[in-house]
Amino acid sequence: MIRIDLTAATPLAEQVRLALRRAIAEGEVAPGDELPSVRQLAGDLSINLNTVARAYRELEREGLVVSHRGRGTVVASLKSKSRVPRKELRGRMRDLCADALLSGYLRGDLEQWFHKEMKRGSW
Amino acid sequence: MIRIDLTAATPLAEQVRLALRRAIAEGEVAPGDELPSVRQLAGDLSINLNTVARAYRELEREGLVVSHRGRGTVVASLKSKSRVPRKELRGRMRDLCADALLSGYLRGDLEQWFHKEMKRGSW
DNA sequence: CCTAAAGTATCATCGTCTGATACTTTGTCA
DNA sequence: TGACAAAGTATCAGACGATGATACTTTAGG
Missing domain, CATH: 1.10.10.10 (Winged helix-like DNA-binding domain superfamily/Winged helix DNA-binding domain)
Incomplete structure (x- = not known):
């Protein structure tokens, strides 16, 4: 699992x-x-x-x-959502992009990853 | 700082x-x-x-x-980059999206955050 | 040289994570 | 209805890691 x-x-x-x-x-x-x-x-x-x-x-x-x-x-039913603060999520996004940049990945790589995630869940 | x-x-x-x-x-x-x-x-x-x-x-x-x-x-000069594995970065992206979804944020929110980061660094 | 300021090393303390073990509750079936 | 198996829960000890107090070593400059 x-x-x-x-x-x-x-x-x-x-x-x-x-x-x-x-x-x-x-x-x-x-x-x-x-x-x-x-x-x-x-x-x-x-x-x-x-x-x-x-x-x-x-x-x-x-x-x-x-x-x-x-x-x-x-x-459980997902009505009661656990709320992760917006600030924390943006910080994680920022760190993620920084790490990707330092690792030599390109903007296009990151965009591709992002859009694949967008397709995965029930957005 | x-x-x-x-x-x-x-x-x-x-x-x-x-x-x-x-x-x-x-x-x-x-x-x-x-x-x-x-x-x-x-x-x-x-x-x-x-x-x-x-x-x-x-x-x-x-x-x-x-x-x-x-x-x-x-x-240091950034020639010698510390390489974060692609797999780890994608995992973090995945967790981030999952958390955002569970927290009730919308696809549009996430896209906005992402594109703001793209504008920040030297991409 | 001698001193101030930088990074480095050592060690004690404390918290937290993990796992072994025992306990309590629930459902089921003879 | 009673016994048993299977579920989550509680307790406790050991190990490991993060932090901080303190002392050491190196460097640059007067």
Whole structure:
């Protein structure tokens, strides 16, 4: 379902959270769908179940999923959106462009990447 | 020169590094320019000089600046670029779009942000 | 030379991430 | 209806990393 990088600097739980956020945003999983159990997903990813549980809890705090003891975790209705501040998003856009520039990529490359993302989700 | 957020999750040294990277990429400081001393910048930001020193060392490892004991730190010629993998940049683009979508921003918002960045640097 | 100012090294502290383990709740089926 | 399996949750210890106080080394200039 998702993939993580054990060597990356970002914490595992954070990676799991981000990957699931992306999957939800892109419609790969829809509201009402069951997520794998923490043990299942942890097993698939070869990490501890607590790490997955932490990701789920964060997503719940963001209103993206709902967990119930003994039952499981399902994707929530997306009415209650977790609002990322505009300022932060613009900062990330800025850093992204700066890094691309320093890495020698061209304006055209970046535009292509951008437009491919625009086609992916339900924009 | 730059600003950092003491409450953010990303480490201080990393924030400093990213901010300076951005300043270099956007041409705010040019090759040959002196950066503030680690004590100076640390004082301005109210953080420890080691934290700034670590950021400088990372930037040197990336080939963006050159440090010399007793002399200072200077922005390097940008011939030796630090290459960020294409895969990582696309991943960041993807996460950014996903977050924006979940936060309720529109395609138009994102396009506007993107094009403003395109105008900023020396693309 | 001697001093001020630059980067560098060392080390202690503290927080946070991760994982092992045990607990609680829920649904189901004999 | 009781037992069991499977789900999320809680607790706690170990490890690792980030930060800062302090001392060291190098450089330039008077």
